Amino acid sequence: MMEQNGWGPPAVDLNFLKSGLGVLKLVQMLLSLVGFIIAEVTASPYNWEQMKAYEWISLTIFILTLAVFTIFLASWHKSEAAARVNWPLVDFCHSALCTVMWAINLILGLQLGFSWRYFPPREGGPIAGVTDFCHSALCTVLWSINFILALISISWRWPGREAGAIVDTILAIVSLLTFWATVRMSYRRWHLFSPTPTIPYHYQHLGTEPYS
Numbered sequence: 001m002m003e004q005n006g007w008g009p010p011a012v013d014l015n016f017l018k019s020g021l022g023v024l025k026l027v028q029m030l031l032s033l034v035g036f037i038i039a040e041v042t043a044s045p046y047n048w049e050q051m052k053a054y055e056w057i058s059l060t061i062f063i064l065t066l067a068v069f070t071i072f073l074a075s076w077h078k079s080e081a082a083a084r085v086n087w088p089l090v091d092f093c094h095s096a097l098c099t100v101m102w103a104i105n106l107i108l109g110l111q112l113g114f115s116w117r118y119f120p121p122r123e124g125g126p127i128a129g130v131t132d133f134c135h136s137a138l139c140t141v142l143w144s145i146n147f148i149l150a151l152i153s154i155s156w157r158w159p160g161r162e163a164g165a166i167v168d169t170i171l172a173i174v175s176l177l178t179f180w181a182t183v184r185m186s187y188r189r190w191h192l193f194s195p196t197p198t199i200p201y202h203y204q205h206l207g208t209e210p211y212s
Contacts, residue, residue, distance in 0.1 A: 016073050022073075025065060028061070031174060032061040035054065036058040036062060039058060053108055054105050054108045054109065058105065064098065065094070102175040
């Protein structure tokens with residue numbers, strides 16, 4: 001571990017990369033980035049709203065996870081200000097939020113897959129009228145998104161796009177599992193230490209715990 005000299009940026013604790021939490025964060029970032037790329041590549045004029053919603057949710061998750069990962073990677077346990085922060089609680093909230101967002105992505109992927117297979121192809125329809133509202137509702141409760149997606153029942157049989165929807169759905173399922181794992185991990189560690197544990201110092205000594 002590198003020492004903090006008080007003048008430069010915080011030292012980097014490479015042991016965090018070997019921990020279960022560090023590996024999960026890397027996997028989560030990779031999955032969200034892949035989801036963003038696939039949604040961008042497979043978007044068509046007939047499913048633009050759904051794919052753009054999936055794309056921006058994935059990008060938001062990637063940015064949030066990268067921010068949390070960067071903070072955890074830095075050895076800030078020597079900083080008095082950072083020592084007051086309950087980092088397991090931060091990770092618990094972050095993982096819970098990303099779990100909800102990937103649940104939204106899962107619904108988007110399923111909706112796209114079913115609409116391509118079971119709904120007849122035709123252009124237009126109410127999908128264009130809910131674009132702005134759908135994007136603004138992404139940060140609201142999951143039932144609001146479900147209601148919006150229930151109204152969107154028109155899509156197009158676009159060559160190669162159904163495969164993209166299937167991949168997006170699989171990505172959402174895997175990502176939900178990884179974020180659920182970090183939710184449980186952070187929740188346990190949040191209650192394990194007192195008064196306010198820090199990251200990544202305490203995480204290095206928990207390799208024998210379940211989900212670590």
